[in-house]
Amino acid sequence: MPPAAERCHCRRMRHAVVSGASMSGLLAARALVEDYDRVTVVDRDPLPADVGHRRGVPQARHFHTILLRGAQVLDEMFPGLVDELVAAGGHQADFLSEARLVVAGHELVRTVTGASDIQTTRPVLEGAIRARVANHPGVEILSGCDVVGPVVEGGRVTGVRIVRDGVGDVLDADLVVDAMGRSGRARAWLASMGFPTPAEDRIDVDMVYASRLVRPAAPFPDKLVLVGPVPGRPTGFAFAAQEGGRWMVTAVGMAGDHPPTDEAGYLAFLKRSAPPDVHDAIAAAEPLTEIRLHRFPASLRRRYERLRRFPPGLLVFGDALCSFNPIYGQGMTVAALEAQALRRCLRDGERDLARRFFRAAAGIVDPVWQLNAGGDLALPEIIGHRPLTTRLLNRYVARLQRVGAHDPVVATAFVRAIGLLDPPSSMMRPGVLARVVVGGMRRS
Ligand SMILES: Cc1cc2nc3c(=O)[nH]c(=O)nc-3n(C[C@H](O)[C@H](O)[C@H](O)COP(=O)(O)OP(=O)(O)OC[C@H]3O[C@@H](n4cnc5c(N)ncnc54)[C@H](O)[C@@H]3O)c2cc1C
CATH class of the missing domain: 3.30.9.10 (D-Amino Acid Oxidase, subunit A, domain 2)
Incomplete structure:
Protein backbone atom coordinates (compact mmCIF):
# COMPACT_ATOMS: atom_id res chain seq x y z
CA MET A 1 0.00 0.00 0.00
CA PRO A 2 1.36 3.51 -0.76
CA PRO A 3 2.18 5.75 2.21
CA ALA A 4 -0.83 7.54 3.67
CA ALA A 5 0.28 10.87 2.20
CA GLU A 6 0.11 9.46 -1.35
CA ARG A 7 -3.33 7.95 -0.99
CA CYS A 8 -5.17 11.26 -0.96
CA HIS A 9 -3.72 14.51 -2.25
CA CYS A 10 -6.83 16.49 -1.40
CA ARG A 11 -6.51 16.61 2.38
CA ARG A 12 -4.17 18.21 4.87
CA MET A 13 -1.32 16.30 6.54
CA ARG A 14 -2.39 14.41 9.62
CA HIS A 15 -0.29 14.25 12.75
CA ALA A 16 -0.45 11.90 15.76
CA VAL A 17 1.45 12.45 19.01
CA VAL A 18 2.24 9.49 21.25
CA SER A 19 3.19 10.41 24.83
CA GLY A 20 5.63 7.81 26.16
CA ALA A 21 8.30 5.98 24.12
CA SER A 22 8.38 2.74 26.07
CA MET A 23 7.01 -0.48 24.59
CA SER A 24 3.37 0.63 24.39
CA GLY A 25 4.16 4.01 22.89
CA LEU A 26 6.41 2.45 20.26
CA LEU A 27 3.83 -0.20 19.37
CA ALA A 28 1.06 2.41 19.18
CA ALA A 29 3.29 4.47 16.87
CA ARG A 30 3.83 1.41 14.66
CA ALA A 31 0.06 1.11 14.31
CA LEU A 32 -0.41 4.83 13.62
CA VAL A 33 2.16 5.12 10.81
CA GLU A 34 -0.28 3.31 8.54
CA ASP A 35 -2.81 6.14 8.77
CA TYR A 36 -1.02 9.31 9.86
CA ASP A 37 1.41 11.30 7.74
CA ARG A 38 3.49 12.21 10.77
CA VAL A 39 3.82 10.42 14.10
CA THR A 40 5.76 12.09 16.92
CA VAL A 41 6.68 9.95 19.92
CA VAL A 42 7.60 12.01 22.98
CA ASP A 43 9.38 10.81 26.12
CA ARG A 44 10.54 12.59 29.24
CA ASP A 45 13.73 10.53 29.42
CA PRO A 46 16.84 11.16 27.36
CA LEU A 47 16.65 7.98 25.27
CA PRO A 48 19.80 5.87 24.86
CA ALA A 49 21.19 5.78 21.30
CA ASP A 50 20.79 1.99 21.17
CA VAL A 51 20.65 -0.06 24.38
CA GLY A 52 20.61 1.23 27.93
CA HIS A 53 18.65 1.67 31.13
CA ARG A 54 16.67 4.80 31.84
CA ARG A 55 14.71 6.32 34.67
CA GLY A 56 11.22 6.08 33.19
CA VAL A 57 11.35 2.28 32.82
CA PRO A 58 12.82 1.02 36.12
CA GLN A 59 11.23 -2.42 35.59
CA ALA A 60 13.72 -2.95 32.73
CA ARG A 61 16.30 -4.26 35.22
CA HIS A 62 14.04 -7.25 35.93
CA PHE A 63 13.08 -10.39 34.06
CA HIS A 64 10.99 -9.60 30.99
CA THR A 65 9.67 -12.19 28.58
CA ILE A 66 7.56 -11.80 25.49
CA LEU A 67 4.87 -14.45 25.73
CA LEU A 68 4.25 -17.00 23.01
CA ARG A 69 1.48 -14.92 21.39
CA GLY A 70 3.46 -11.70 21.72
CA ALA A 71 6.40 -13.25 19.88
CA GLN A 72 4.12 -14.03 16.93
CA VAL A 73 2.45 -10.61 16.87
CA LEU A 74 5.71 -8.66 17.15
CA ASP A 75 7.22 -10.66 14.30
CA GLU A 76 4.19 -9.77 12.16
CA THR A 121 17.10 -8.12 28.51
CA ARG A 122 14.43 -5.47 28.30
CA PRO A 123 16.71 -2.65 27.03
CA VAL A 124 17.79 -4.84 24.07
CA LEU A 125 14.18 -5.54 23.15
CA GLU A 126 13.06 -1.93 23.50
CA GLY A 127 16.17 -0.68 21.66
CA ALA A 128 15.47 -2.98 18.68
CA ILE A 129 11.84 -1.90 18.46
CA ARG A 130 12.68 1.78 18.92
CA ALA A 131 15.18 1.57 16.05
CA ARG A 132 12.59 -0.05 13.79
CA VAL A 133 9.89 2.50 14.64
CA ALA A 134 12.32 5.42 14.24
CA ASN A 135 13.18 4.17 10.73
CA HIS A 136 9.62 4.59 9.50
CA PRO A 137 9.26 7.62 7.23
CA GLY A 138 7.25 10.26 9.05
CA VAL A 139 8.19 9.11 12.55
CA GLU A 140 10.06 11.41 14.90
CA ILE A 141 11.07 10.43 18.44
CA LEU A 142 11.60 13.39 20.77
CA SER A 143 13.49 12.56 23.95
CA GLY A 144 13.90 14.70 27.04
CA CYS A 145 10.39 16.18 26.56
CA ASP A 146 8.00 16.21 29.50
CA VAL A 147 4.36 16.03 28.40
CA VAL A 148 2.63 18.29 30.91
CA GLY A 149 -0.94 18.54 29.66
CA PRO A 150 -3.40 18.43 26.78
CA VAL A 151 -4.34 21.28 24.47
CA VAL A 152 -8.12 21.43 24.34
CA GLU A 153 -10.29 23.29 21.82
CA GLY A 154 -14.06 23.01 21.81
CA GLY A 155 -14.04 19.84 23.91
CA ARG A 156 -11.53 18.14 21.59
CA VAL A 157 -7.89 17.33 22.37
CA THR A 158 -5.87 19.10 19.67
CA GLY A 159 -2.34 18.59 20.97
CA VAL A 160 -0.09 18.41 24.01
CA ARG A 161 1.90 20.92 25.99
CA ILE A 162 5.50 19.88 26.46
CA VAL A 163 8.49 21.20 28.41
CA ARG A 164 11.96 20.64 26.99
CA ASP A 165 15.11 22.00 28.65
CA GLY A 166 12.86 24.17 30.82
CA VAL A 167 11.13 25.73 27.79
CA GLY A 168 7.42 25.17 27.17
CA ASP A 169 6.03 24.38 23.71
CA VAL A 170 2.93 22.96 22.06
CA LEU A 171 2.67 20.01 19.66
CA ASP A 172 -0.52 20.23 17.60
CA ALA A 173 -2.05 16.85 16.82
CA ASP A 174 -5.11 15.26 15.26
CA LEU A 175 -4.71 12.41 17.74
CA VAL A 176 -2.92 12.20 21.10
CA VAL A 177 -2.16 8.79 22.66
CA ASP A 178 -1.39 8.50 26.38
CA ALA A 179 1.18 5.68 26.64
CA MET A 180 2.81 7.08 29.78
CA GLY A 181 2.47 3.89 31.80
CA ARG A 182 0.43 3.01 34.87
CA SER A 183 0.69 6.53 36.25
CA GLY A 184 -0.65 7.83 32.88
CA ARG A 185 -2.05 11.33 33.00
CA ALA A 186 -5.26 10.84 31.00
CA ARG A 187 -7.45 10.51 34.11
CA ALA A 188 -6.28 13.85 35.47
CA TRP A 189 -6.62 15.38 31.99
CA LEU A 190 -10.23 14.21 31.74
CA ALA A 191 -11.04 15.67 35.15
CA SER A 192 -9.48 19.01 34.20
CA MET A 193 -11.58 19.07 31.01
CA GLY A 194 -14.81 18.35 32.88
CA PHE A 195 -15.17 14.80 31.54
CA PRO A 196 -15.99 11.80 33.76
CA THR A 197 -13.01 9.69 34.84
CA PRO A 198 -12.93 5.90 34.53
CA ALA A 199 -13.59 3.53 37.41
CA GLU A 200 -10.52 1.58 38.50
CA ASP A 201 -10.39 -2.16 39.26
CA ALA A 298 -1.38 -3.71 42.82
CA SER A 299 -2.70 -4.65 39.41
CA LEU A 300 -4.78 -1.76 38.04
CA ARG A 301 -7.40 -1.68 35.33
CA ARG A 302 -9.06 1.54 34.19
CA ARG A 303 -12.48 1.07 32.66
CA TYR A 304 -12.35 3.64 29.84
CA GLU A 305 -14.70 1.43 27.81
CA ARG A 306 -17.48 2.22 30.29
CA LEU A 307 -17.31 6.01 29.93
CA ARG A 308 -20.29 7.62 28.25
CA ARG A 309 -18.42 10.80 27.37
CA PHE A 310 -14.82 10.97 26.18
CA PRO A 311 -13.08 13.77 24.27
CA PRO A 312 -12.31 13.17 20.59
CA GLY A 313 -8.62 13.33 19.71
CA LEU A 314 -7.41 11.29 22.70
CA LEU A 315 -6.67 7.58 23.30
CA VAL A 316 -5.19 5.70 26.25
CA PHE A 317 -2.91 2.72 25.61
CA GLY A 318 -0.87 -0.03 27.31
CA ASP A 319 -0.17 0.06 31.04
CA ALA A 320 -2.11 3.33 31.29
CA LEU A 321 -5.20 1.25 30.42
CA CYS A 322 -4.29 -1.84 32.41
CA SER A 323 -1.21 -2.67 34.45
CA PHE A 324 -1.11 -6.45 34.98
CA ASN A 325 0.58 -8.40 37.73
CA PRO A 326 4.02 -8.82 36.09
CA ILE A 327 4.57 -12.42 37.23
CA TYR A 328 2.30 -13.46 34.35
CA GLY A 329 4.51 -11.57 31.84
CA GLN A 330 1.66 -10.17 29.75
CA GLY A 331 2.02 -6.36 29.57
CA MET A 332 4.00 -6.13 26.34
CA THR A 333 2.03 -8.89 24.61
CA VAL A 334 -1.23 -7.14 25.44
CA ALA A 335 0.22 -3.83 24.17
CA ALA A 336 1.09 -5.57 20.88
CA LEU A 337 -2.47 -6.93 20.63
CA GLU A 338 -3.83 -3.43 21.35
CA ALA A 339 -1.65 -2.08 18.53
CA GLN A 340 -3.23 -4.60 16.15
CA ALA A 341 -6.68 -3.58 17.41
CA LEU A 342 -5.84 0.10 16.87
CA ARG A 343 -4.86 -0.61 13.27
CA ARG A 344 -8.16 -2.36 12.67
CA CYS A 345 -10.10 0.51 14.26
CA LEU A 346 -8.27 3.11 12.16
CA ARG A 347 -9.15 1.24 8.97
CA ASP A 348 -12.77 2.19 9.71
CA GLY A 349 -11.87 5.88 10.04
CA GLU A 350 -11.63 8.22 12.99
CA ARG A 351 -15.32 8.61 13.76
CA ASP A 352 -16.02 7.44 17.29
CA LEU A 353 -12.44 6.10 17.42
CA ALA A 354 -12.02 6.18 21.21
CA ARG A 355 -15.22 4.27 21.91
CA ARG A 356 -14.40 1.63 19.27
CA PHE A 357 -10.78 1.29 20.42
CA PHE A 358 -11.61 1.06 24.14
CA ARG A 359 -14.21 -1.59 23.39
CA ALA A 360 -11.70 -3.60 21.31
CA ALA A 361 -9.01 -3.19 23.99
CA ALA A 362 -11.43 -4.33 26.69
CA GLY A 363 -12.03 -7.48 24.64
CA ILE A 364 -8.28 -8.15 24.79
CA VAL A 365 -7.82 -7.20 28.45
CA ASP A 366 -10.94 -8.94 29.88
CA PRO A 367 -9.86 -12.60 29.59
CA VAL A 368 -6.29 -11.79 30.66
CA TRP A 369 -7.46 -9.86 33.72
CA GLN A 370 -9.82 -12.71 34.67
CA LEU A 371 -7.07 -15.30 34.20
CA ASN A 372 -4.74 -13.33 36.47
CA ALA A 373 -7.40 -12.61 39.08
CA GLY A 374 -7.96 -16.37 39.29
CA GLY A 375 -4.23 -16.97 39.72
CA ASP A 376 -3.82 -14.24 42.34
CA LEU A 377 -6.89 -15.24 44.32
CA ALA A 378 -5.81 -18.90 44.34
CA LEU A 379 -3.36 -17.70 46.99
CA PRO A 380 -5.08 -17.30 50.38
CA GLU A 381 -2.52 -14.58 51.16
CA ILE A 382 -4.09 -12.26 48.55
CA ILE A 383 -7.06 -10.31 49.87
CA GLY A 384 -10.04 -10.07 47.52
CA HIS A 385 -13.59 -11.21 46.86
CA ARG A 386 -13.78 -14.79 45.57
CA PRO A 387 -17.14 -15.39 43.90
CA LEU A 388 -18.31 -18.99 43.47
CA THR A 389 -17.22 -19.02 39.80
CA THR A 390 -13.66 -18.03 40.79
CA ARG A 391 -13.53 -20.73 43.47
CA LEU A 392 -14.84 -23.42 41.09
CA LEU A 393 -12.51 -22.35 38.28
CA ASN A 394 -9.54 -22.30 40.63
CA ARG A 395 -10.31 -25.83 41.79
CA TYR A 396 -10.40 -26.94 38.16
CA VAL A 397 -7.15 -25.13 37.28
CA ALA A 398 -5.41 -26.58 40.37
CA ARG A 399 -6.40 -30.05 39.18
CA LEU A 400 -5.31 -29.25 35.62
CA GLN A 401 -1.90 -28.13 36.88
CA ARG A 402 -1.55 -31.36 38.86
CA VAL A 403 -2.45 -33.47 35.80
CA GLY A 404 -0.16 -31.32 33.62
CA ALA A 405 2.78 -32.73 35.57
CA HIS A 406 2.38 -36.02 33.66
CA ASP A 407 -0.03 -35.38 30.74
CA PRO A 408 1.52 -33.52 27.75
CA VAL A 409 -1.88 -32.67 26.21
CA VAL A 410 -3.03 -30.96 29.40
CA ALA A 411 0.34 -29.27 29.98
CA THR A 412 0.30 -27.94 26.40
CA ALA A 413 -3.24 -26.59 26.78
CA PHE A 414 -2.21 -24.78 29.97
CA VAL A 415 0.95 -23.31 28.44
CA ARG A 416 -0.89 -22.12 25.31
CA ALA A 417 -3.55 -20.42 27.47
CA ILE A 418 -1.10 -18.61 29.76
CA GLY A 419 0.98 -17.73 26.68
CA LEU A 420 -2.21 -16.05 25.30
CA LEU A 421 -2.07 -18.23 22.18
CA ASP A 422 -5.47 -19.72 23.04
CA PRO A 423 -8.29 -18.25 25.15
CA PRO A 424 -8.54 -19.37 28.80
CA SER A 425 -11.71 -21.30 27.86
CA SER A 426 -9.51 -23.65 25.77
CA MET A 427 -8.36 -25.22 29.05
CA MET A 428 -11.91 -26.57 29.35
CA ARG A 429 -12.43 -27.89 25.84
CA PRO A 430 -13.70 -31.48 25.89
CA GLY A 431 -10.39 -33.19 25.00
CA VAL A 432 -8.63 -31.42 27.88
CA LEU A 433 -11.49 -31.52 30.38
CA ALA A 434 -11.84 -35.30 30.11
CA ARG A 435 -8.12 -35.81 30.76
CA VAL A 436 -8.19 -33.40 33.73
CA VAL A 437 -11.18 -35.20 35.27
CA VAL A 438 -9.85 -38.73 34.70
CA GLY A 439 -6.18 -37.87 35.34
CA GLY A 440 -7.12 -35.95 38.47
CA MET A 441 -9.01 -38.96 39.87
CA ARG A 442 -6.07 -41.27 39.18
CA ARG A 443 -3.59 -39.08 40.98
CA SER A 444 -5.74 -37.84 43.86
C1 LIG B 1 8.81 -5.75 37.51
C2 LIG B 1 8.07 -5.85 36.20
C3 LIG B 1 8.29 -6.94 35.37
C4 LIG B 1 7.58 -7.05 34.17
N1 LIG B 1 7.75 -8.16 33.39
C5 LIG B 1 7.09 -8.26 32.21
C6 LIG B 1 7.26 -9.39 31.36
O1 LIG B 1 7.97 -10.34 31.67
N2 LIG B 1 6.58 -9.40 30.17
C7 LIG B 1 5.75 -8.38 29.81
O2 LIG B 1 5.16 -8.44 28.72
N3 LIG B 1 5.56 -7.31 30.59
C8 LIG B 1 6.20 -7.22 31.77
N4 LIG B 1 6.02 -6.11 32.55
C9 LIG B 1 5.14 -5.03 32.07
C10 LIG B 1 5.87 -4.17 31.05
O3 LIG B 1 7.04 -3.61 31.62
C11 LIG B 1 4.94 -3.06 30.53
O4 LIG B 1 3.69 -3.63 30.21
C12 LIG B 1 5.53 -2.41 29.28
O5 LIG B 1 6.67 -1.66 29.60
C13 LIG B 1 4.55 -1.48 28.60
O6 LIG B 1 4.27 -0.43 29.45
P1 LIG B 1 4.00 1.05 28.91
O7 LIG B 1 4.83 1.32 27.72
O8 LIG B 1 2.54 1.21 28.81
O9 LIG B 1 4.50 1.93 30.15
P2 LIG B 1 5.97 2.09 30.73
O10 LIG B 1 6.83 0.97 30.33
O11 LIG B 1 5.79 2.36 32.18
O12 LIG B 1 6.53 3.39 30.02
C14 LIG B 1 6.00 4.67 30.22
C15 LIG B 1 6.84 5.65 29.40
O13 LIG B 1 6.26 6.95 29.52
C16 LIG B 1 7.29 7.89 29.77
N5 LIG B 1 6.68 9.02 30.50
C17 LIG B 1 6.11 9.00 31.72
N6 LIG B 1 5.65 10.22 32.04
C18 LIG B 1 5.93 11.03 30.98
C19 LIG B 1 5.70 12.40 30.70
N7 LIG B 1 5.08 13.21 31.58
N8 LIG B 1 6.11 12.89 29.52
C20 LIG B 1 6.74 12.09 28.61
N9 LIG B 1 6.98 10.79 28.83
C21 LIG B 1 6.58 10.26 30.00
C22 LIG B 1 8.33 7.12 30.58
O14 LIG B 1 9.61 7.72 30.52
C23 LIG B 1 8.28 5.76 29.89
O15 LIG B 1 9.15 5.72 28.78
C24 LIG B 1 6.68 -6.02 33.78
C25 LIG B 1 6.46 -4.93 34.63
C26 LIG B 1 7.13 -4.85 35.83
C27 LIG B 1 6.83 -3.68 36.75
Missing part, protein backbone atom coordinates in the same frame (compact mmCIF):
# COMPACT_ATOMS: atom_id res chain seq x y z
CA MET A 77 4.49 -6.08 13.04
CA PHE A 78 8.28 -6.04 12.60
CA PRO A 79 9.21 -8.80 10.13
CA GLY A 80 12.52 -10.42 11.05
CA LEU A 81 12.56 -8.97 14.59
CA VAL A 82 12.79 -12.33 16.36
CA ASP A 83 15.72 -13.43 14.17
CA GLU A 84 17.40 -10.08 14.81
CA LEU A 85 17.02 -10.49 18.58
CA VAL A 86 18.34 -14.04 18.49
CA ALA A 87 21.29 -12.87 16.35
CA ALA A 88 21.93 -10.23 19.02
CA GLY A 89 22.25 -13.00 21.60
CA GLY A 90 18.62 -13.32 22.73
CA HIS A 91 16.91 -16.67 23.15
CA GLN A 92 13.72 -18.41 22.22
CA ALA A 93 12.81 -21.13 24.70
CA ASP A 94 10.44 -23.79 23.43
CA PHE A 95 7.77 -24.38 26.05
CA LEU A 96 8.12 -27.02 27.52
CA SER A 97 11.17 -28.73 26.06
CA GLU A 98 13.60 -25.88 26.82
CA ALA A 99 11.61 -24.11 29.54
CA ARG A 100 10.95 -25.66 32.94
CA LEU A 101 7.71 -24.47 34.54
CA VAL A 102 6.68 -25.23 38.11
CA VAL A 103 3.10 -24.09 38.75
CA ALA A 104 1.31 -24.47 42.08
CA GLY A 105 4.11 -26.81 43.13
CA HIS A 106 3.83 -29.10 40.06
CA GLU A 107 6.58 -29.26 37.44
CA LEU A 108 4.85 -29.48 34.06
CA VAL A 109 5.84 -32.52 32.01
CA ARG A 110 8.62 -31.81 29.49
CA THR A 111 7.19 -31.88 25.97
CA VAL A 112 7.57 -29.97 22.69
CA THR A 113 4.68 -27.52 22.32
CA GLY A 114 6.16 -25.74 19.28
CA ALA A 115 5.55 -22.37 20.94
CA SER A 116 8.39 -20.15 22.14
CA ASP A 117 8.82 -16.93 24.07
CA ILE A 118 11.42 -14.23 23.37
CA GLN A 119 14.06 -13.76 26.07
CA THR A 120 16.30 -10.74 25.96
CA ARG A 202 -7.57 -3.16 41.55
CA ILE A 203 -6.05 -6.35 42.95
CA ASP A 204 -3.60 -5.67 45.78
CA VAL A 205 -0.64 -8.05 45.59
CA ASP A 206 1.98 -6.13 47.64
CA MET A 207 4.77 -7.60 45.52
CA VAL A 208 8.50 -6.99 45.28
CA TYR A 209 10.87 -8.12 42.50
CA ALA A 210 14.58 -8.53 43.32
CA SER A 211 16.81 -9.17 40.30
CA ARG A 212 20.40 -9.42 39.20
CA LEU A 213 22.34 -10.65 36.19
CA VAL A 214 24.74 -13.56 36.74
CA ARG A 215 27.11 -15.71 34.69
CA PRO A 216 26.61 -19.42 35.47
CA ALA A 217 29.75 -21.34 36.44
CA ALA A 218 28.79 -24.24 34.13
CA PRO A 219 26.39 -24.62 31.18
CA PHE A 220 22.79 -24.89 32.41
CA PRO A 221 20.56 -27.46 30.62
CA ASP A 222 17.40 -25.30 30.23
CA LYS A 223 16.94 -21.82 28.77
CA LEU A 224 14.33 -20.81 31.31
CA VAL A 225 13.12 -21.92 34.73
CA LEU A 226 9.96 -20.36 36.13
CA VAL A 227 8.60 -21.26 39.56
CA GLY A 228 5.28 -19.73 40.62
CA PRO A 229 3.90 -19.16 44.12
CA VAL A 230 1.82 -21.73 46.02
CA PRO A 231 -0.70 -21.28 48.83
CA GLY A 232 1.34 -20.83 52.00
CA ARG A 233 4.43 -19.62 50.07
CA PRO A 234 3.58 -16.58 47.95
CA THR A 235 7.05 -16.44 46.41
CA GLY A 236 8.69 -17.64 43.21
CA PHE A 237 11.47 -16.85 40.81
CA ALA A 238 12.71 -16.79 37.23
CA PHE A 239 16.11 -17.94 35.97
CA ALA A 240 16.44 -16.99 32.32
CA ALA A 241 19.15 -17.07 29.65
CA GLN A 242 19.89 -13.60 28.22
CA GLU A 243 22.42 -12.17 25.76
CA GLY A 244 26.15 -12.70 26.09
CA GLY A 245 26.02 -15.81 28.29
CA ARG A 246 24.35 -13.82 31.07
CA TRP A 247 21.33 -15.07 33.01
CA MET A 248 18.66 -13.04 34.78
CA VAL A 249 17.76 -14.13 38.30
CA THR A 250 14.51 -12.61 39.52
CA ALA A 251 13.10 -13.43 42.95
CA VAL A 252 9.48 -12.46 43.56
CA GLY A 253 7.53 -12.22 46.78
CA MET A 254 3.85 -11.31 47.17
CA ALA A 255 1.59 -10.37 50.08
CA GLY A 256 4.42 -8.77 52.04
CA ASP A 257 6.71 -11.84 51.80
CA HIS A 258 9.49 -9.87 50.11
CA PRO A 259 12.99 -10.87 48.96
CA PRO A 260 15.92 -9.26 50.79
CA THR A 261 18.96 -7.82 48.99
CA ASP A 262 21.81 -9.16 51.14
CA GLU A 263 23.65 -12.09 49.51
CA ALA A 264 22.86 -14.74 52.11
CA GLY A 265 19.26 -13.63 52.57
CA TYR A 266 18.68 -13.52 48.79
CA LEU A 267 19.90 -17.10 48.30
CA ALA A 268 17.91 -18.30 51.31
CA PHE A 269 14.80 -16.64 49.84
CA LEU A 270 15.37 -18.40 46.48
CA LYS A 271 15.94 -21.73 48.22
CA ARG A 272 12.34 -21.68 49.49
CA SER A 273 11.03 -22.16 45.93
CA ALA A 274 13.97 -23.25 43.74
CA PRO A 275 14.59 -26.90 42.82
CA PRO A 276 17.98 -27.89 44.33
CA ASP A 277 19.86 -27.97 40.99
CA VAL A 278 18.65 -24.47 40.11
CA HIS A 279 19.49 -23.09 43.53
CA ASP A 280 22.98 -24.61 43.30
CA ALA A 281 23.52 -23.15 39.80
CA ILE A 282 22.52 -19.68 41.02
CA ALA A 283 24.65 -19.97 44.16
CA ALA A 284 27.70 -20.97 42.08
CA ALA A 285 27.16 -18.28 39.41
CA GLU A 286 29.24 -15.12 39.20
CA PRO A 287 27.13 -12.06 40.13
CA LEU A 288 27.40 -9.39 37.41
CA THR A 289 25.18 -6.71 38.93
CA GLU A 290 23.90 -5.73 42.33
CA ILE A 291 20.46 -6.94 43.42
CA ARG A 292 17.82 -4.37 42.40
CA LEU A 293 14.32 -4.09 43.84
CA HIS A 294 11.06 -3.10 42.18
CA ARG A 295 7.84 -2.65 44.12
CA PHE A 296 4.50 -3.48 42.53
CA PRO A 297 1.64 -2.79 44.95
